[in-house]
Amino acid sequence: MQSCIATAQRVVVKVGSSLVTNDGRGLDLKALSRWAAEIAALAQQGKQVVLVSSGAIAEGVARLGWPKRPSAVHELQAAAAVGQMGLVEAYERCFKAHNLKTAQILLTHEDLADRTRYLNARTTLLTLLGLGVIPIINENDTVATAEIKVGDNDTLGALVTNLIDADALVILTDQRGLYDSDPRKNPAAKFISEYQAGQPELEAMAGGAGSSVGTGGMYTKIIAAKRAARSGASTVIASGREEAVLTRLAKGEAIGTQLTAGTTRIAARKQWLADHLQVRGTLSLDAGAVLALGDKRSLLPIGVAAVEGEFLRGEMVRCLGPDGREVARGLVNYDAADARRIVRLPTGQIEAVLGFVDEPELIHRDNLVLL
Numbered sequence: 053m054q055s056c057i058a059t060a061q062r063v064v065v066k067v068g069s070s071l072v073t074n075d076g077r078g079l080d081l082k083a084l085s086r087w088a089a090e091i092a093a094l095a096q097q098g099k100q101v102v103l104v105s106s107g108a109i110a111e112g113v114a115r116l117g118w119p120k121r122p123s124a125v126h127e128l129q130a131a132a133a134v135g136q137m138g139l140v141e142a143y144e145r146c147f148k149a150h151n152l153k154t155a156q157i158l159l160t161h162e163d164l165a166d167r168t169r170y171l172n173a174r175t176t177l178l179t180l181l182g183l184g185v186i187p188i189i190n191e192n193d194t195v196a197t198a199e200i201k202v203g204d205n206d207t208l209g210a211l212v213t214n215l216i217d218a219d220a221l222v223i224l225t226d227q228r229g230l231y232d233s234d235p236r237k238n239p240a241a242k243f244i245s246e247y248q249a250g251q252p253e254l255e256a257m258a259g260g261a262g263s264s265v266g267t268g269g270m271y272t273k274i275i276a277a278k279r280a281a282r283s284g285a286s287t288v289i290a291s292g293r294e295e296a297v298l299t300r301l302a303k304g305e306a307i308g309t310q311l312t313a314g315t316t317r318i319a320a321r322k323q324w325l326a327d328h329l330q331v332r333g334t335l336s337l338d339a340g341a342v343l344a345l346g347d348k349r350s351l352l353p354i355g356v357a358a359v360e361g362e363f364l365r366g367e368m369v370r371c372l373g374p375d376g377r378e379v380a381r382g383l384v385n386y387d388a389a390d391a392r393r394i395v396r397l398p399t400g401q402i403e404a405v406l407g408f409v410d411e412p413e414l415i416h417r418d419n420l421v422l423l
């Protein structure tokens with residue numbers, strides 16, 4: 053089997069608290085600089101990498117000199133605020149050694165549940181990747197209370213994978229990968245090198261966290277792989293202590309456990325588009341725009357003659373041809389009022405009319421399903 057990372061263009065790498073903080077003893081700077089060097093090598097090969105790093109709470113607890121992780125929420129939140137400083141400062145230094153800039157992104161569940169905030173987070177992340185910056189993401193633990201928490205960074209890694217349409221998710225942890233039962237409890241546990249993501253029997257194999265430092269254990273990693281597979285991304289669970297783990301995966305070496313997605317990224321997205329959203333408005337296209345969509349191109353404002361309905365940026369609209377037949381559906385990049393002002397105009401005039409440009413196209417081809 054060849055690792056899916058070999059062909060992946062956009063990869064989310066998640067590193068767990070026990071790895072990042074040396075099992076809670078304090079930041080493992082050697083490990084951080086090793087991953088930075090490997091991610092720099094991936095970037096050199098033209099891959100785009102987003103890092104989701106845990107460890108803020110564990111590092112905060114260590115910095116505050118507390119003997120163990122507290123249970124009171126406000127103390128955990130305070131520890132996260134202290135530890136996050138250390139995390140980003142260390143990552144910035146490690147990536148700087150490879151001439152790479154870093155950016156801190158702290159997300160909450162609400163940022164991903166609210167359509168406008170979701171799109172803003174997506175656009176910002178894609179802009180950073182386009183600029184060659186390495187985004188470093190964590191949950192915004194200081195403001196997220198239990199009810200609005202994503203809760204663990206395996207899930208956050210999967211949500212980010214869906215958010216930016218990544219091709220693959222790599223979850224680095226303190227085990228070689230997935231075994232058919234927790235190897236800390238069962239020394240005879242058998243290693244699983246490949247499986248299809250989302251199969252229910254995987255959930256029975258996975259147990260909880262292995263240390264007091266980690267949060268979700270293997271179970272949240274299996275569920276994360278299932279979520280990532282929904283947008284067509286495969287997941288690799290591997291040891292972050294394995295020599296050159298990321299560069300070897302990128303060469304195609306089968307390390308760790310690969311949980312393979314059943315569909316491709318674009319097919320999964322189009323399926324999701326076709327199945328899930330309510331249609332909020334209608335765009336009437338001219339004949340040229342209908343031909344462009346048929347050629348798998350994006351829909352530009354210039355090809356739209358009229359806009360009907362009230363919709364927000366990111367909502368689903370239907371596209372009609374000049375004969376009134378529905379030719380496509382897609383997620384629109386501008387709300388109805390702004391769309392009305394830019395239709396029939398060349399892309400270059402969007403900024404002059406609106407005062408800003410969110411995206412050059414009205415609907416991006418990845419967000420269009422042809423009917």
Ligand SMILES: Nc1ncnc2c1ncn2[C@@H]1O[C@H](COP(=O)(O)OP(=O)(O)O)[C@@H](O)[C@H]1O
Pocket residue numbers: 067068069070071106224225226227229230231232233234235236257258259260261262263265266267268269270271
């Ligand atoms: N089936 C399994 N295979 C491998 N590890 C398992 C399994 N079930 C539970 N675990 C435990 O999950 C732990 C990794 O999860 P966790 O402690 O949350 O780490 P991280 O901080 O990397 O997210 C391992 O140390 C291991 O003890």
Ligand SMILES: N[C@@H](CCC(=O)OP(=O)(O)O)C(=O)O
Pocket residue numbers: 067068069070105106107108109110132190191193203204205206265266267268269
């Ligand atoms: N956001 C938390 C991490 C939560 C978490 O999921 O930790 P882990 O199971 O080690 O990936 C922190 O930075 O401490």
